[in-house]
Amino acid sequence: xxxxxxxxxxxxxxxxxxxxxIQKISLLMWPCLVLVVxxxxxxxxxxxxxxxDCSLTRFLPIRVYERYLFENESFMKKQIAFLAIFSTSFSLxxxxxxxxxxxxxxxxxxxxxxxxxxxxxxxxxNLGGLEITDAEVDAISRGMKRYVNRExxxxxxxxxxxxxxxxxxxxxxxxxxxQMKRNREEELEFFDSIVGQPGYQSLATGLYFQIxxxxxxxxxxxxxxxxxxxxxxxxxxxxxxxxxxxxxxxxFVLNSVIPGWTQGLQLIGEGGxxxxxxxxxxxxxxxxxxxxxxxxxxxxxxxxxxILGPDPAALGLPPIPQ
Numbered sequence: 001x002x003x004x005x006x007x008x009x010x011x012x013x014x015x016x017x018x019x020x021x022i023q024k025i026s027l028l029m030w031p032c033l034v035l036v037v038x039x040x041x042x043x044x045x046x047x048x049x050x051x052x053d054c055s056l057t058r059f060l061p062i063r064v065y066e067r068y069l070f071e072n073e074s075f076m077k078k079q080i081a082f083l084a085i086f087s088t089s090f091s092l093x094x095x096x097x098x099x100x101x102x103x104x105x106x107x108x109x110x111x112x113x114x115x116x117x118x119x120x121x122x123x124x125x126n127l128g129g130l131e132i133t134d135a136e137v138d139a140i141s142r143g144m145k146r147y148v149n150r151e152x153x154x155x156x157x158x159x160x161x162x163x164x165x166x167x168x169x170x171x172x173x174x175x176x177x178x179q180m181k182r183n184r185e186e187e188l189e190f191f192d193s194i195v196g197q198p199g200y201q202s203l204a205t206g207l208y209f210q211i212x213x214x215x216x217x218x219x220x221x222x223x224x225x226x227x228x229x230x231x232x233x234x235x236x237x238x239x240x241x242x243x244x245x246x247x248x249x250x251x252f253v254l255n256s257v258i259p260g261w262t263q264g265l266q267l268i269g270e271g272g273x274x275x276x277x278x279x280x281x282x283x284x285x286x287x288x289x290x291x292x293x294x295x296x297x298x299x300x301x302x303x304x305x306x307i308l309g310p311d312p313a314a315l316g317l318p319p320i321p322q
Contacts, residue, residue: 129293130168131175180286180295187279187297190235194277207263208277215272215304222255222262225308233299240291253311258283261300270307276300 108116122128132140143154153160194200194208202208220226227249232241243250254262260278268274280286280295288294 129175130171176294179288179293183280183293183295183297186235187295190297191277191279200277203263205259205263205282206279207260207282209264209267210275211268212273212275212301213268213271215269218270218307219268220254220265220270220304220307221310222266223253223310225251225253225311226265226304227251227306227308228265228302228304230300230302235297235299249305251308260298261302264300265302265304268304270304273301273303276302 122132127140146152146154191206191208199210200208201210228251229243229249230241231239231244233239254265258278260276260282263282264274264276264278276299278298278300280297283296283298284292284294286294288296292298
């Protein structure tokens with residue numbers, strides 16, 4: 001079978017599987033992945049990006065094929081940089097994986113942990129953001145089984161890595177453009193529906209809001225650090241973030257967050273609560289952020305718990321000596 005006839009997702013499953021060396025270390029550790037990067041400046045930036053800022057086109061993982069790497073001269077000429085991501089939480093005690101599981105995570109079954117590993121793997125490589133279908137999940141699973149059963153890869157890896165990367169780059173862009181189009185249409189429809197409605201107020205910037213509790217007369221400035229509880233949802237009501245669920249308020253300087261928050265929280269006093277209807281241009285814009293698709297209008301209900309005072313860094317002042 002030629003490589004052009006094989007689903008790239010099947011190849012992806014083979015190349016993201018941990019190497020045999022890593023399998024011997026511990027069942028508890030994070031999967032060891034080798035990242036392929038085609039130029040060193042991009043590599044340096046990618047290595048230190050945040051956990052959630054991870055997509056298949058930024059981090060294309062491959063299993064190290066020692067024979068292929070060191071015998072295929074044309075591949076070596078591409079000057080690919082490799083980075084092995086290891087977890088430090090592996091056991092060197094000589095205990096079997098089952099013994100470690102029983103002692104350290106006895107409240108979970110091995111199957112629950114393996115399913116969690118699969119969940120985190122999908123999250124790390126943004127498979128949800130690529131709108132992977134159930135049939136495609138099956139293809140990924142078949143690729144994993146090939147490696148586990150020590151079968152040959154479904155494609156000639158000396159020929160399929162570039163096409164696979166191109167496939168996912170094109171797919172990611174296609175999904176992104178489609179999301180942007182849908183989100184722009186939904187934003188326009190939503191804000192048209194609340195214009196002039198009782199209880200809604202707006203600023204010239206396009207921010208709409210409802211003041212639930214005015215709070216005290218003390219209001220924050222843009223350079224103030226504040227402590228807040230909040231819930232963030234999409235326009236359809238699906239929740240994407242909540243400090244309440246973390247059982248811990250968030251602290252931040254007002255001018256360091258999205259413009260919708262910077263503007264909206266200055267409208268209420270300490271102890272107040274406001275509901276913010278944030279168009280994409282005052283949120284995460286067309287680029288989006290991990291967990292928030294591009295061009296997403298958002299709704300936040302924010303409780304201003306406390307104004308902690310001006311932040312020295314925001315004012316350009318030296319830190320207060322401890």
